[in-house]
Amino acid sequence: MNFGHNRSPQKDQLLQRELKRTAALGTPLALGELGWMSTYIVDAIMVGRLPHSALAISASSLGNTIFYAIIFCVIRGLDGIETLVAQSYGRDTPDSREDCLRTLAQSMWFVLLGTPLVILATLASIPLLTHFGVSAEIVAETKRYLDALVWSTAPLLLYMALRRYLQSINHVLLITISLVTANLVNLVGDWALLYGHLGAHPMGIAGSGWATGIVRLYMVGLLLIGFAFALRRQKLQLHWNLLRPDLQRLRQLTAIGWPSGVQNITDLGFSTWMSVVCARLGTTLLAAHQVVLDLDAFVYMVPMGLSYAAVIRVGQSAGQGSLPGVRRSARASLLLCMGYISIASLLFAGLPRLWAGVYTTDPRVIAAAVPIFMICGLLQLGDAASVIYASALTGLGDTRTPFFVNTIIFWLIGAPLGWYLAFHSSLALTGLWIGRAVAAILTGVILAIAWRTRLQQLEGRRDINIFTALQPLQTLQFK
Numbered sequence: 001m002n003f004g005h006n007r008s009p010q011k012d013q014l015l016q017r018e019l020k021r022t023a024a025l026g027t028p029l030a031l032g033e034l035g036w037m038s039t040y041i042v043d044a045i046m047v048g049r050l051p052h053s054a055l056a057i058s059a060s061s062l063g064n065t066i067f068y069a070i071i072f073c074v075i076r077g078l079d080g081i082e083t084l085v086a087q088s089y090g091r092d093t094p095d096s097r098e099d100c101l102r103t104l105a106q107s108m109w110f111v112l113l114g115t116p117l118v119i120l121a122t123l124a125s126i127p128l129l130t131h132f133g134v135s136a137e138i139v140a141e142t143k144r145y146l147d148a149l150v151w152s153t154a155p156l157l158l159y160m161a162l163r164r165y166l167q168s169i170n171h172v173l174l175i176t177i178s179l180v181t182a183n184l185v186n187l188v189g190d191w192a193l194l195y196g197h198l199g200a201h202p203m204g205i206a207g208s209g210w211a212t213g214i215v216r217l218y219m220v221g222l223l224l225i226g227f228a229f230a231l232r233r234q235k236l237q238l239h240w241n242l243l244r245p246d247l248q249r250l251r252q253l254t255a256i257g258w259p260s261g262v263q264n265i266t267d268l269g270f271s272t273w274m275s276v277v278c279a280r281l282g283t284t285l286l287a288a289h290q291v292v293l294d295l296d297a298f299v300y301m302v303p304m305g306l307s308y309a310a311v312i313r314v315g316q317s318a319g320q321g322s323l324p325g326v327r328r329s330a331r332a333s334l335l336l337c338m339g340y341i342s343i344a345s346l347l348f349a350g351l352p353r354l355w356a357g358v359y360t361t362d363p364r365v366i367a368a369a370v371p372i373f374m375i376c377g378l379l380q381l382g383d384a385a386s387v388i389y390a391s392a393l394t395g396l397g398d399t400r401t402p403f404f405v406n407t408i409i410f411w412l413i414g415a416p417l418g419w420y421l422a423f424h425s426s427l428a429l430t431g432l433w434i435g436r437a438v439a440a441i442l443t444g445v446i447l448a449i450a451w452r453t454r455l456q457q458l459e460g461r462r463d464i465n466i467f468t469a470l471q472p473l474q475t476l477q478f479k
Contacts (some may be wrong), residue, residue: 014328015328015331015332018313018325018328018329019336021313021332022306022309022313022333025172025309025312026333028173028176029176029306030302030304032172032176032179032305033302033304033305034301035176035181035183036301038183039182039212039215040064042183043064043186043212044057046187046190046208047194047205047208059138059205060145060208062134066125066146067146067149069264070121071156072268073264073265074114074117074118074157075160075264076263077110077114077254078157078161078257079256079257079311079394079399080253080254080255080256081103081107081168082164082308082315082395083394083395084252084256085100085165086313087319087395087397088100088319089169089170089316090317090320091320101236101238102242103165104161104162105242106242106249106253107165115157118157122146122150123146126139126146141205144205148206148209148213149209151209151213152213155213155216156216159219159220159223162220162223166230167312168312168315171226177222178222182215185214186211186212189210189211190211192207193208194207256397259399259402260394266407266411267410270411270415274289274432274436275290277419277422277432278429278432281428285429287365288368288369289432291355291359295358299341302337302341303340303341306388307390309333310330310333310334310388310391311394312395313395314330314392317329317395318395318396323458326392326395326458327455330389330392333388334385337384340384341380341383341384344380345381348376349374349378352369352371352372352373352374356369372430375430375434375436375437376433376437378437378441380440382444385447386440386443386447389447389448390406390447392451393451393454401447401450405446409443410439410443413438414440415435416435417435417438418434418436
C-alpha cells in the first residue's frame with residue numbers, strides 16, 4: 001500500500017473537517033452502543049419480575065456471562081472486516097467497492113464456522129457449573145435459558161458482520177436505529193414470552209432467551225435492508241463467486257482478528273478476577289464494586305462508539321494513501337473522545353454519592369463506593385485514550401500491539417499491584433481499583449507511544465522496533 005503526502009489547505013481547517021466527519025460517524029455509533037447495553041437492562045428488569053426472581057436473575061446473569069464471553073471471542077475476531085473494508089473503501093475506485101463486498105462475503109465463513117462452535121461450547125459449559133459449586137436449581141434454570149438463547153447465535157454473528165461492513169462504508173443510520181429500537185422489540189418480546197401475553201404460553205426465563213433471538217432477527221432484517229440499499233447505491237451485485245474461499249483474504253482476516261478475540265478472553269478474565277477478589281473482601285465491598293463497574297461500563301459505551309469511528313476513518317485515510325489523513329483521523333477521534341470522557345470523569349469524581357444512590361440506599365455500600373468513583377473518574381481517561389489508540393492501530397491492520405500491551409500491563413502490573421494494595425495494606429477495595437487505574441493509565445500512555453512510533457516508522461524515520469515488529473502484516477511505504 002503506497003502513501004503520499006497530499007497538498008492541503010490550513011491544518012486547522014482540515015482538522016475541523018475531520019472532526020465533523022468523525023462526529024457524524026461516531027455519534028450514531030455511540031448512541032447505538034448505549035442502546036445495545038440498554039437491552040441487558042430491559043432483560044434484567046423483566047426477568048426480575050418473575051416468581052422466584054432471585055433464582056431467575058441469577059440464572060440469566062450466569063447464562064449471559066457464559067454465552068457472551070464465548071460469542072464475543074468470535075465477534076471480536078471479525079474486527080478484520082472493518083480494517084480491510086475501510087481501507088478498500090478509502091481507495092475509492094470501482095474495483096475497491098467490489099473488494100469491500102468480497103471481504104464481507106469471505107467473513108461469512110467465520111459466521112458459518114463460528115455458529116456451531118459457539119453453540120457447542122455454550123451447551124458444553126452447562127454440566128461444568130456443578131463442579132464450580134453452583135446449585136442444581138440454578139444450573140437447571142440456566143440450562144433452560146441457554147437452550148433458548150443459543151438460537152440467537154447465527155443472527156447475532158451475521159448482524160455483527162453486516163454492521164462492520166456497513167459502518168466501514170459510512171452507512172450508520174440503520175445500525176443506530178436497529179440498536180435503539182431493539183429495546184422496544186425486546187420489551188414486547190419479554191412481556192409476551194415470559195408472562196404469556198399476545199397468545200403466547202408463559203415460558204418463564206426461557207422466554208427471555210427466545211425474545212433475544214427474535215430481537216436479533218429483527219436487527220439483522222434492518223441491516224439487510226441497509227445492505228441492499230448500499231449495493232444498489234454502489235451498483236454492485238451479489239454472485240456466488242464472492243463466497244469461493246479466498247485463502248489470502250481469509251488469512252488477512254484471521255491475522256487481524258485473532259488478537260482481538262484472544263484479548264476479549266484476557267479482558268474478561270481480568271474483570272472476573274477483580275470480582276473474585278472483591279468477593280473475598282466481603283459483601284458490602286463487592287456490592288460497591290459492582291455499582292461502580294456497571295455505571296463505568298455504561299459511560300464507556302460512548303468511547304466504544306467513537307473507537308469504531310477511529311478504526312474506520314484511519315482505515316479510509318490509509319486506503320487513500322494519506323499519512324496526514326491518518327494522523328488527522330486519529331487526532332479527531334482522540335479529541336472527541338477525551339472531551340467527552342473529561343466531562344464524564346469530572347461528574348464521576350465530583351458526584352460519587354449521587355451515582356451510588358442510583359443503585360442502592362445502603363449507606364455502607366454508598367460510603368464504600370465513594371472513593372472508587374473518584375478513582376474511576378481518573379482511570380476513565382486512561383481507558384478512553386487506550387481504546388482510541390488501539391482502534392487507530394487497528395485501522396492500519398495492527399491488532400497485536402494493543403493485545404500484547406493491554407494483556408501484559410493489566411496482568412503483570414495492574415493485577416499484582418491491586419492484589420498487594422487490597423490485602424497487604426489498609427486500602428482494601430480502594431487499593432484494588434488503584435491497581436486497575438494504574439494499569440489503565442499506563443496502557444494509554446504506552447499505546448500513545450506505540451502509535452507515534454508506528455507513524456514514525458511509516459514516515460521512514462525509524463527502523464523496526466518492539467512496537468512495529470509486533471504486527472508485520474503489511475508493508476506501508478510513504479513517499
